[in-house]
Amino acid sequence: MADLLAPLYALVAQVLPFECMQVRFMQQAMVGLLLLAPMTAVMGILVVNFRMAFFSDAISHSAFAGVALGLLFAVDPDWTMPLFGLLVGLGIMILQRHSRLSSDTVIGVFFSAMVAFGLAIVSRDRSLARDLQRFLYGDILTISDGQVLCLAALLVALMTFQARSYNHLLYIGINPTLAQAHRVRVAVHQYLFAGLLALIVMFSVQAVGVLLVTALLIVPAAAARNLARSAGRMFWWALVISLSSAVVGLLVSAQDWASTATGATIVLVACGWFVLSMVAIALRGRADA
């Protein structure tokens, strides 16, 4: 498995000839981020469009419970976490579609239940609490080859789905009734989207931690929204912002003068993009006036 990825790591070391990029764990982290960034970019656009920021927050917080379950049953938490996130995501979608409660109430209930459940299990065993810190802050530097391959598979699946459904998802985001009348299969799209989003959120938890997952999805999309004037352009802006934030964030965090947490640095770079986009809007407004 490692042989498969070795040439890729070597390529990354060559393209980014920084001193910090010559060690294997940094190359693994960079490849992982380069696979994750396009997914968070494109899903972020739709999260903003569907106003689902709170949904992704709830999924990321269910990471606690997912990890706790893994630790409890002695299964690798790296696998129980995405699986559990998927179940929670689909559960929220089912309840949202079939109950008359407002969506933030539904998500709020799930959110609280997941966090409480995770904390309850963890509080039984003090040694578990230490493991959980990794998920709170994230640690892309410990990503394994197996996870990199998983991310690659997820990227292929997600991009295939998006290439086929992006337009219809945007349509549903604008108005589901209108899309339904136009013979778009609204329910199928919503469930697939929720499932894939849950998986991506869980992989992002490993990269930037529970606290910053939503930022990773929202900030590039929000900046792209400011910069773009069409839905097509918004996609490319989000992609550029997400990828550049990931690369710059990882490199900066590894410098001796910075030595900051990788996830936080990536999000800060993305926020820098957002500030720039606000400046661009102000300048554009002045030019139009």
Add this chain to the structure above:
Amino acid sequence: MATAETVPDRNIAVRFEGVSVVRDGVSLLEDITATVPRGSCTAIIGPNGAGKTTLLLALLGEISYRGRILCDNGATAPRIGYVPQRLTFDRGMPLTVDEFLAMGFQKKPLWFGVRADLRRRSQEHLAMVKAAHLSGRQLGALSGGELQRVLLALALSQEPDLLLLDEPSAGVDFQGELIFCELLDHLRCDRGFTQLMVSHDLATVTHHANHVICLNRKVAAEGPPRQTLTPENLTAIFGVHMGLVNSRSMPDNRTACTAPCCQGNQDG
């Protein structure tokens, strides 16, 4: 939930049979039986809360109902074009009118732009509703009337057998409303679709509809406007005495409406 079935009678586009909708224990529609003639301009009228929009949503399959809704369409399900009363959407979303009109038809993601043939087709449909100048504009920057036209262009581009309009003139000024209704009449005659609209505006209804369904949770009356919108029926559904306004009065001292519907039934 009942699904749309085929009506045997070729002169009927839609038939509601005993349709009831109950939500949270509140009855929104009770035993609705009504007919929409093929090729007609049928108006559903009634006061606020009468269940007008609910009936449209039942027809669209958006809410569950008891009873049957039969659609005549030949072999396949009818193509339905739907123009909602007010499109509530995120106006900050960067989306051009071209992209909006293409996204229900185009498989290739919008990242790679709008297909040239779809762009041409959208342009034709926008020209049809006299909105050709809007094609490159941002959807979120349109006024109420402009958005209504774009939504109509979208509905028409689906080449509907049945065009559903929810309060077509809401959010459009009076002058714009008149143009909108004339436009719809011309298009209906050209393309031969059936038009079903919800309205609380009696002037529009008597001017343009040739079939009326009076609704107040139940069907109070149904038929051609002149025979149906009698003072007795109007009092029954609106609850207060309402004389029929002079339906031939025109704004801005215009002397005639150019809509085809008005040419055929001047005597009402």
